[in-house]
Amino acid sequence: MRRANSKPKPLWLVLLTLLTLGVAGLGYWIFSNLQDPYRTLQPLDLGSYLENSDNLRGNVYKLDGTIQSALAWSAVEGRLFSIEIQNSKGNKEFVGVLIPVELGEVNLQKGQRYAMKVEVRHDGILKVLELRKS
Amino acid sequence: MRPDYLLPSQPRRCICPVNDITRMLILNQVEVGIPDRPMLPALLKGVSLQYPQGHLGAIIGPSGCGKSSLLKAVSGILEHQAGELFWRGRNLAEAGSDLRAHELGYVPQFSIFHEDLSVAEIISDAAALRLSTKSHADRSQRVEQVLEMAGLREIAQRRARVLSGGQRRRLALAIELVSNPDLLLCDEVTSGLDPKSEDEIVGLLHHLARQEGRCILHVTHSLRHVAYYDSVTVMYDGVVAFQGSPEELLHYFEVENRDDIFSALAHQEAEVWDARYRQGLELQGLPQEPEAGHEEKSSELASQPSALGPLAWLLTYGILVRRRWRLFLRERGQWILQFLLLLTFPGLVVLFGYKGLPEIRNMTLEIQTDVLAIVQEQLAYSLQMSQVGTLVSGLIMFEVILLALMGANNGSREAASERMIWEKEKLAGVSTLPYVASKLTFLAFLVVVQSFWMTLFVKSVCHFPGPFLMQFITLALVNGAITTSCFAISAWSRSVEQASLMSIYLVGFQLPLSGAVLALPSSLGELIRPLVAAYWGWSGMLQTMKTTRLYDVAVTLTQTPLSGQQVCLWLLGMHMVVAVLLAVFGCYRSQWNSQS
Numbered sequence: 001m002r003r004a005n006s007k008p009k010p011l012w013l014v015l016l017t018l019l020t021l022g023v024a025g026l027g028y029w030i031f032s033n034l035q036d037p038y039r040t041l042q043p044l045d046l047g048s049y050l051e052n053s054d055n056l057r058g059n060v061y062k063l064d065g066t067i068q069s070a071l072a073w074s075a076v077e078g079r080l081f082s083i084e085i086q087n088s089k090g091n092k093e094f095v096g097v098l099i100p101v102e103l104g105e106v107n108l109q110k111g112q113r114y115a116m117k118v119e120v121r122h123d124g125i126l127k128v129l130e131l132r133k134s
Numbered sequence: 135m136r137p138d139y140l141l142p143s144q145p146r147r148c149i150c151p152v153n154d155i156t157r158m159l160i161l162n163q164v165e166v167g168i169p170d171r172p173m174l175p176a177l178l179k180g181v182s183l184q185y186p187q188g189h190l191g192a193i194i195g196p197s198g199c200g201k202s203s204l205l206k207a208v209s210g211i212l213e214h215q216a217g218e219l220f221w222r223g224r225n226l227a228e229a230g231s232d233l234r235a236h237e238l239g240y241v242p243q244f245s246i247f248h249e250d251l252s253v254a255e256i257i258s259d260a261a262a263l264r265l266s267t268k269s270h271a272d273r274s275q276r277v278e279q280v281l282e283m284a285g286l287r288e289i290a291q292r293r294a295r296v297l298s299g300g301q302r303r304r305l306a307l308a309i310e311l312v313s314n315p316d317l318l319l320c321d322e323v324t325s326g327l328d329p330k331s332e333d334e335i336v337g338l339l340h341h342l343a344r345q346e347g348r349c350i351l352h353v354t355h356s357l358r359h360v361a362y363y364d365s366v367t368v369m370y371d372g373v374v375a376f377q378g379s380p381e382e383l384l385h386y387f388e389v390e391n392r393d394d395i396f397s398a399l400a401h402q403e404a405e406v407w408d409a410r411y412r413q414g415l416e417l418q419g420l421p422q423e424p425e426a427g428h429e430e431k432s433s434e435l436a437s438q439p440s441a442l443g444p445l446a447w448l449l450t451y452g453i454l455v456r457r458r459w460r461l462f463l464r465e466r467g468q469w470i471l472q473f474l475l476l477l478t479f480p481g482l483v484v485l486f487g488y489k490g491l492p493e494i495r496n497m498t499l500e501i502q503t504d505v506l507a508i509v510q511e512q513l514a515y516s517l518q519m520s521q522v523g524t525l526v527s528g529l530i531m532f533e534v535i536l537l538a539l540m541g542a543n544n545g546s547r548e549a550a551s552e553r554m555i556w557e558k559e560k561l562a563g564v565s566t567l568p569y570v571a572s573k574l575t576f577l578a579f580l581v582v583v584q585s586f587w588m589t590l591f592v593k594s595v596c597h598f599p600g601p602f603l604m605q606f607i608t609l610a611l612v613n614g615a616i617t618t619s620c621f622a623i624s625a626w627s628r629s630v631e632q633a634s635l636m637s638i639y640l641v642g643f644q645l646p647l648s649g650a651v652l653a654l655p656s657s658l659g660e661l662i663r664p665l666v667a668a669y670w671g672w673s674g675m676l677q678t679m680k681t682t683r684l685y686d687v688a689v690t691l692t693q694t695p696l697s698g699q700q701v702c703l704w705l706l707g708m709h710m711v712v713a714v715l716l717a718v719f720g721c722y723r724s725q726w727n728s729q730s
Contacts, residue, residue: 002210003232004561004726008719016715024708028664031700070499081499107683110497111690133680 053124164217177203190343195369235563239310254290284308300331371404454572480591487596494683523691545620546637585610600678611706612671618713625720644668649694674702
């Protein structure tokens, strides 16, 4: 091919297209799947928790739920919320979580879904250590 | 004083006869078809010609006979499908044997240069781009020589826009002379000129062929100066009807007057002229292929100055960036438009939110038993959500779309408006990568300024919550994605109009396909969203407010799923990468039929 009549080789185009799509897809997968900071946490087994929370004391779990209503409030402890979660069978269950005062700046809204890092306290209450809007 | 390359009173013949062994250019049975139209009649049908060194050859013939195609075939702009082209014994179709940038000068029919640059700047830039391996002093000296040679010294500071037809042709020639090419192809450089200007140009060509020992081929309609050419080639319907000295012309066509040659041509079919010409060739016994041992050695080719290498690329990049800035500052319309866009677009956004964003009243979190109170509260919340959510989502999308429009304005003209200049610069040895890099540098400046000002202005007036830096990065990436996409469109378009239209379509589809107003069906949405920069910008901007109630109301209102901040930035970045790759390919690909 003459210099004045240059054309990109179709093979280059195909290879670069595949490479770009691959890189874009890989990045998308990484950012979609690895950006969840709680991905390494084990999801809370609601059945075990409701059956005997003592066995789970001190453990830290991941919990996805929707705010249902506030149950109680303390200026020192924070707020106790009822949240709606889905059990392993896909049925709705309700559980109480304590959101401490330190996390008070997060806007908590009825019907809003959150991803939470919770710790099973010694008294069996689920204390939210971190939470993010889903 | 301008040098006068006036035509000599008596024509002086070239010292090298056409059949001299030192011949430089040979065409042997060259066939050229219309690109992408193989069914149509060929432009050149088995053309065999040869031109020696220090030779001024005229190529004449009626319109559409293949004169310009002949030059384009020699330069390589049109690829020959059959036959061979030899230059100094090298078969130009063979790998590594093509005409080098410094060997070839091609002056197209229409003058091609930046109209807002001065003559001196155009020549100086041409020297800097084509002689990037030479020292600054050598280049300056060459610029002076060329200005002198082309008789442009007196008008060196004049902008190209105000030059006369003759001055423009001389400038076009001067650009090619910068690299001192051995082969100069001129396509109707005297057409439409007054007799005096025509005399000057032919005089200059005569001088260049004689004094500098070049081979110059000049396609012309004018037969006024035919006696001053060393040879005349007459083309007719894609074939050569005649090649010989001007003295033989009248006798060959059996006419008394040169002006009757074209009439004589029409009296016979092209095949007849072709057969007659071939018969003459056979009688002369001219070799149609170079003899072995006369080709230029590969070591000689390797020693020729090369425009490649990182340093040369860097120099080229610097020259092109400087030129782009100079052009921007001289195009008053462009910077006034940019200024107006900067002023009005953020103003348009804040028009809808200059009072700031209202505070959101959440629903009661406590358990309620009064059903009426619950319903009333939910109604009030829904109304508030609808108003504020629409406002927040709308303001963000408005920012994104207006920046996308700015991006379309930035990129759509960038390559298409100077396509022919770029094609000539590529032919002269300028590499694609520094060219694209220079364009991206300029565009990046516009993108940063526009996005920064939009973010700052809207944030200051509307008091948008969320981190400034992340919002600026998100908006800059949206603007960058659209700017580079439109630049890629521009690089693949045949005209500025086509590039502008395509770019406007691209921006026009952003809003409906983003899902910010109406959600797409979920499977279709998943398929389309990766391609829509506005979605990633809108989604990314909303994510910067994720901790606020504004985010909650905006999200509750939309049925289009939002993506995480990092995914949004990544996808916008990938849009830019793909667009830049497309732009590189678009600029690399030859496009001589562009209308810029």
